[in-house]
Amino acid sequence: MNLIAAASLSGALFVLAVFGGAWLAPLLLAVPLPLLLTALHQGVSSGIAAAGLLLGLAFAISHSLTTVLMVFFFLLSFVLLAAHLLRTGWKMSRCLAAAYLIGVCMLVGGVVVAVWAEVDLGQRFVVHLQPLEQQLSDALAQSRQVDAVMLAEAKQQIRQFIEFMGLIFPALTVSGWFFIQAGNLAVASWYMEKKQCPWWQQEDLSHLKLPFWLVWPLIAMAACGMFADGMLQLLGINMGILLCIPYSFQGVAIIRALFQHHQWPRIVWLLFVTMLLLRWEMLLLVIMVGLFNTWWDIRAHLTAHHSYNEL
DSSP states (O other): OOHHHHHHHHHHHHHHHHHSOTTTGGGGGGTHHHHHHHHHHHOHHHHHHHHHHHHHHHHHHHOOHHHHHHHIIIIIHHHHHHHHHHHTTOOHHHHHHHHHHHHHHHHHHHHHHHHHTTOOHHHHHHHHTHHHHHHHHHHHHTOTTOOHHHHHHHHHHHHHHHHHHHHTHHHHHHHHHHHHHHHHHHHHHHHHHHHTOTTOOOOOGGGOOOOGGGHHHHHHHHHHHHHOOHHHHHHHHHHHHHHTHHHHHHHHHHHHHHHHHHTOOHHHHHHHHHHHHHOHHHHHHHHHHHHHTTTSOHHHHHTTTSOOOOO
């Protein structure tokens, strides 16, 4: 994919995501992908040139330098760095680990700076969502099937949900950034393997196993979230959520090993991935599988008597 085609495709995705309404907003997640593929195929300089064209389009649409900087740092900067690292011999797992460490630094730094500057990130998030809260309340008030008591309870639940989302806003932001990078890298990895690029280093992530010591920071953050207050509580809750991400990857690796062991059809794996993307309950289950594996090696029991085969 040449840089003109990459910039055009990314620009089209960007325009559809911005002006297409809520249903097309998820297309924003795929905006970096054409630039990443171009940087992998033709070199990082081509990816940077395509990114420059996209940023020019973003400025022409928004007339805001802030928007351009947000698009660059949130969507484009890491995929260009990852393309450079992959072309110099890094494996995909190392790039994902680098993205995760950057995310951890972003979260810790953001929370510390916000507390030091006396900025209530959660309250700002709540204020930003007040119009949505009012719209939901008005819609419930106009419903003939909701009496006064039910309406009051519903409004309270909506308010509590928004306040909770404000509390975990830092973790949601950083996790969203990380999964954007991980998703684009995963698609690029699949594409490069299909193209059989000679310098591409294939990996089998179904054998991923996290070190045991990683569970202790998670336990410490959970304790801070439950028993501390102020900055420590905010940091504990948000870092606890972020520390669950590696266990989600380990959970997926374990389930993939299960699929390989039983040689289930590929369509079943695709259905599982789809459910994982659509249902938070499925993601929570996968995280619990990954965390439980810390004490009980599930894959070791799968392979104790029979080795599993590759799909």
